Every structure is written in structure tokens, then in C-alpha cells.
Amino acid sequence: xxxxxxxxxxxxxxxxxxxxxxxxxxxxxxxxxxxxxxxxxxxxxxxxxxxxxxxxxxxxxxxxxxxxxxxxxxxxxxxxxxxxxxxxxxxxxxxxxxxxxxxxxxxxxxxxxxxxxxxxxxxxxxxxxxxxxxxxxxxxxxxxxxxxxxxxxxxxxxxxxxxxxxxxxxxxxxxxxxxxxxxxxxxxxxxxxxxxxxx
Amino acid sequence: xxxxxxxxxxxxxxxxxxxxxxxxxxxxxxxxxxxxxxxxxxxxxxxxxxxxxxxxxxxxxxxxxxxxxxxxxxxxxxxxxxxxxxxxxxxxxxxxxxxxxxxxxx
Numbered sequence: 675x676x677x678x679x680x681x682x683x684x685x686x687x688x689x690x691x692x693x694x695x696x697x698x699x700x701x702x703x704x705x706x707x708x709x710x711x712x713x714x715x716x717x718x719x720x721x722x723x724x725x726x727x728x729x730x731x732x733x734x735x736x737x738x739x740x741x742x743x744x745x746x747x748x749x750x751x752x753x754x755x756x757x758x759x760x761x762x763x764x765x766x767x768x769x770x771x772x773x774x775x776x777x778x779x780x781x782x783x784x785x786x787x788x789x790x791x792x793x794x795x796x797x798x799x800x801x802x803x804x805x806x807x808x809x810x811x812x813x814x815x816x817x818x819x820x821x822x823x824x825x826x827x828x829x830x831x832x833x834x835x836x837x838x839x840x841x842x843x844x845x846x847x848x849x850x851x852x853x854x855x856x857x858x859x860x861x862x863x864x865x866x867x868x869x870x871x872x873x
Numbered sequence: 874x875x876x877x878x879x880x881x882x883x884x885x886x887x888x889x890x891x892x893x894x895x896x897x898x899x900x901x902x903x904x905x906x907x908x909x910x911x912x913x914x915x916x917x918x919x920x921x922x923x924x925x926x927x928x929x930x931x932x933x934x935x936x937x938x939x940x941x942x943x944x945x946x947x948x949x950x951x952x953x954x955x956x957x958x959x960x961x962x963x964x965x966x967x968x969x970x971x972x973x974x975x976x977x978x979x
Contacts, residue, residue: 844930
């Protein structure tokens with residue numbers, strides 16, 4: 675059989691917030707970072723899962739749609755692409771500065787173990803990007819998505835991106851977004867990785 | 874890939890022996906239709922990388938995924954390297970070899 679049901683099930687497993695990568699390693703920063711937590715997964719380190727906490731105050735809801743907020747499907751794809759890009763970012767890189775940065779924006783009551791991956795508070799969504807140099811971004815070059823349910827705030831989306839194959843600098847991922855037990859989107863994304871990047 | 878119907882199709886494909894000619898025709902069709910090569914001369918010796926078609930990495934991915942969709946199969950991504958994607962013929966050989974290999978031995 676050519677489809678691995680175990681890999682399929684893994685796409686829906688929840689993110690463990692106690693095992694998170696430092697999101698400050700991402701090239702994307704607020705207000706265009708659509709991840710709250712992320713952690714590597716998979717026996718061969720080929721998958722990464724995460725969450726995106728959406729409280730309804732994000733600026734795009736003002737227009738999509740006025741008085742009837744619906745999460746744009748393209749942003750679900752973007753969140754999954756950002757998550758996929760993290761698979762190629764060594765979470766230990768610049769972990770000290772990432773921790774300091776997170777400490778500066780996390781609520782004072784946040785537990786220390788959650789600082790590296792905690793949701794930026796709503797007030798930090800528009801904070802200025804960190805000045806530290808970011809790794810070269812991976813660029814989205816292909817999208818093949820299916821959207822299976824309307825997503826309205828407030829919600830916490832569970833996300834998973836699994837590396838399926840690489841051809842040259844192009845990495846193709848199987849991706850899925852879920853709300854509880856419900857799959858809301860899935861498909862495949864292709865990213866062009868920066869030179870020398872490896873999962 | 875993520876619900877029961879494609880899985881059922883994959884099972885059917887895995888148990889159906891496709892001829893090499895069928896695979897070759899499929900790859901040619903993907904090149905002509907999906908990658909817009911139209912009536913360009915394409916044969917087994919046609920080079921995918923450099924030379925004849927001069928496909929880039931994203932084009933090669935489209936050849937792989939287009940062939941997978943057309944044949945309702947899933948190819949093992951980690952084994953697709955430059956030698957597999959050298960010519961139309963080498964890719965067809967790879968697809969045929971994978972389709973004749975039991976899933977557990979891939």
C-alpha cells in the first residue's frame with residue numbers, strides 16, 4: 675500500500691507545549707508570524723507540529739469579513755508553511771537570545787518552561803521585529819490545499835507539517851490543520867529552502 | 874492521501890500491474906500537459922535536467938507529483954535523486970521498479 679496510515683494519523687496528533695522550538699528562529703515575525711508553539715516530532719525528525727492561538731483581535735478579521743470573522747484559508751496555509759520552515763531551522767541556534775526576547779514579551783506569570791514557545795500576548799502582536807539577524811527564509815513555491823471547515827475565532831488551531839520529499843532545494847510537505855478532532859484543512863506545500871539548509 | 878478514498882485508490886493501484894508503456898505514456902502526458910511542453914519531441918532519452926527540457930527543481934517535483942496523481946501511487950521521496958531524474962527513461966524505470974516492489978520492502 676502506498677499511503678502510510680500511521681503518518682496520516684501523526685498529522686492530527688496534538689502539540690506538546692512543553693517541548694517547543696524557539697519561534698524567534700523563524701524569519702517571519704509579528705504581525706506576520708502565525709505560530710504560537712512548535713515542536714519537532716517524528717522518529718526521523720521529519721515532522722513538526724505546532725499551534726496557532728487566534729483570539730479574534732488579529733487585524734485581518736476587520737476585513738475578513740466585517741462583522742463575520744472567518745480565518746482566511748491562505749493564512750492557514752501560511753501558518754503550515756512557517757511551521758514547515760522551522761523544520762529546517764536548528765532550534766538551538768541563537769536559543770539564548772530567543773529566550774531573552776521571549777522573556778521580554780511573555781506575561782510575568784508565564785511558566786519558565788513555556789517561555790520559548792509561549793503565545794505572544796495580544797499586545798505583542800504588533801511589536802517591532804527583533805533586530806537580531808534571522809536565517810534566510812524558505813519561500814513558498816507550491817500550494818495544493820483542501821479546506822474542510824470554516825474557522826472562526828477564538829480558536830487554537832493544531833498544525834502539523836511532515837517532510838515528504840526533497841528534490842534539489844525544493845522540499846515538499848504533507849500538512850494538516852485541526853480543531854480538536856476535526857480536520858479543517860490538509861494538503862501539500864512546497865518550499866524552496868535556502869542554500870545549505872537541511873532538516 | 875488523508876481520507877479513505879485515495880487510500881483505497883492506492884491499494885487498487887498497488888495491486889494492478891501497469892505496463893512500462895503505460896508509465897511512459899503517463900510521464901509524457903504530464904510533461905506535455907502539466908508542464909506545458911505541448912508537442913515538443915519527448916522520448917525515453919529526453920534529458921529532464923539540463924539539455925533537452927532543462928527542468929528546474931520545482932518542475933521535477935511537478936513531474937513526480939503529476940505522475941503520482943495520474944497513476945494513483947505514492948513514490949518514496951527520499952530515493953528520488955539526480956540519477957532517477959536524469960532522463961524520462963530513468964524516471965520511468967524508477968516508477969516501474971517501485972510499483973513492482975512490495976510496500977514493506979521499500
